[in-house]
Amino acid sequence: MATVEEFAHAGASIVAERRGSGTPLYVLVHGIGMGRSVFDDLAHHLRDGEVIMLDLPGYGEAPEPRRVLTIERTADLVAAYLRARVGRPAVVIGHSMGAQIALEVAVRHPRVAERIVLVGPTVDPAARSAPRQLWRLLRDIAIESPRVIARGAREYVRAGPHLRAKFRAMLVHRPEDVLARAGVPALVLRGEHDLVAPPQWCRRIADTLPDGRLREVPGHGHETMIRDASSAARLIREFAREG
Template sequence: MSGPVRMEVHAAGHTGHVFASRGVASRDGGTRDGGPTAPAVVLIHGIGASHRYLRRLHRLLAGSMDTYSIDLPGFGATPRPGRTLSVAEYARYILGAMDQLGVSEFVLVGHSMGTQFATEAALQEPGRIPHLVLMGPVVDPQRRTVAQQALALGRDCLFYESPSSNALVFTDYLRCGPVWYIKTLRVMMEYPTEQKITGVTAPVLVVRGANDPVANAGWSRRLAGLARRGELLEVQGTGHVVQHNRAVEVRDAILAFAGLNAAVGQVLPGNPA
């Protein structure tokens, strides 16, 4: 399978990059084994990061469905906006970019702060997002200070991440730069995920690494419970960057959640709660 195609996409007044791969079903003109038509899936990174720590998951998902990863405006190698953007503005960019690419409906998957962007997009245009996946969601309202979040992230990096996940995250943080990171951090800390999730009509799957101190077990369970149709999956043996360190398990969870179990061909790892 060839790598994803990078496209510069201008939407909602801002410029980002979209990395697109066509799935097996699209290339074959149908689905395997007469199964249901596979929807597209869109992957959204978190604060300071980029599509790079989503590449393993992207590559695996692209074996079954059209897959898109987005570098949001101001992150990765994209141009930095002239001002700080709100969560709602990032959500409008995601929806607008997919509009431009002719993708009307898609499973939306966010990681860390990307779960806020994904939640907001599902609120803005609920008819376009049949399934919402939140990996390592933020911010736990019981730990809504920068110091508490920094401590949790530090513990995660020191004890629960792989060298490759740390390398990807920290090099992206350097590209992002401290000024833009801090400006965006304020936006992240103020977004009330626990309130917003109650308005989402799509089924919601919350995924966390079982060792994740950022999205801890109690917070993740509460968030799944606040959703109208929420589920929690804990993936053993990893921390916050679950989609990189346990990409196969996360891929299988997304496919099963989207009703594509037949395309997976193996037992779903992890412990559904």
Template sequence: MTSKHWIEACGQRLFYRSAVGQPSQDRVSVVLVHGLGVSSRYFLPIMEHLATSFDVYAPDLPGHGHSPGKGQMQSIEALAQVLLGWLKVMQLERVVLVGQSLGCQVAVEAASYEPDRIERLVLIGPTMDPAKRSLHAQLPRFMADIPFERLALIPVVARDYLRMGWRAVPELQAMFAYRIEDKLPLLNQPLLLVRGEFDPVAPRRWLDEAARLHSTAQVETISGWGHAVQFSAPGRVAEIMRAFLTPQNTEFQAR
């Protein structure tokens, strides 16, 4: 069962959810990083699945969900610094970062800045496809994704976007500006790339390109679903992640 918490980090009050088991040196800490305008709420289904094997945390970044924002534009780099500050205050020394959508950019930036703290990376529906880096190109993709999500996602996302309001606009600009493709070749961590079969935001062509840029990444596709596959098919995504994160899995070692 997940629990709710507040903590001070980087001079800000941050909300987070956690699902933590009995203390053990063998328990891996998994941190979930949400996407554009949303919050930790859309990770609740997968947190329940992952918590059987891992200690799971999901913070609301500044201006998202319950965490207040200061009103200024939050760049990907700034969000990553807050995430790293939160990890330090939480005393999470070695973690697996799991990003979804824009959260993938935040996770990659954090892993680039403090590689020793980030053990492995899982990127679900990563933005931004370099071939379609504009609102004109992306808006039809987001609209095309709607039929491939669970209906239960709509009130979750709607509530988060209403709460965030106008702050989503500069964050959208930050998402377009951040060049994740320049960071992927520099990563030393093992990397798992995940997408829904019908995800138009993160097409298979882009994930294959991202895997080549990293050189050792694994690409997994979840059949039948779209961009928010961690919400629509949490059990399947958790199963793939569990295989990737088990100590016995030696296929993906740091370079």
């Protein structure tokens, strides 16, 4: 049975959907223009523990904040929710822009995240501009299934009129500047054909993290956790239970 709750902190709100119980505790953080619904399949495959899926401020069912949050402030909000409503360390899994948030949670709130998983992480410094990021995303989407395209389009519409400002907040964040400060085990996960998070960028992330490792999901692109998430979930489960 799932429970859904809204949590407000410092002028912004998230919506959290909780499923299952026990350990590990998985916290799923979506990417730009998305919402928690894109994680339905992944959550199904992570039934070995409790899963919390988030709608970030202004996405999914979460209300628009008065001002678009930075990546750092969004990480602070996620950490505040986990401290107030959960009270135990989590495996924080971020997809795309969500990987930037998961990274900042580990850097800024190390007691909240015991491990992090960065799936299709943005923003590659070699393409830190809106046109380059959009071009990579459009090329990646072109090879995805109609189901992924339809779900993504629906969530982008729900993301509201401030999507450009949200995109800008993603682009100005520099994950490469804080990677070395993430003192928890980290898994960098990319789809074999991911054009948004190319292999050289993901390798750089894994090598810069103090305790990082890189894995690829064969036959998938950037939306590896949306279209048939079983392979990604298997790698995440193995990582979460490492000694």
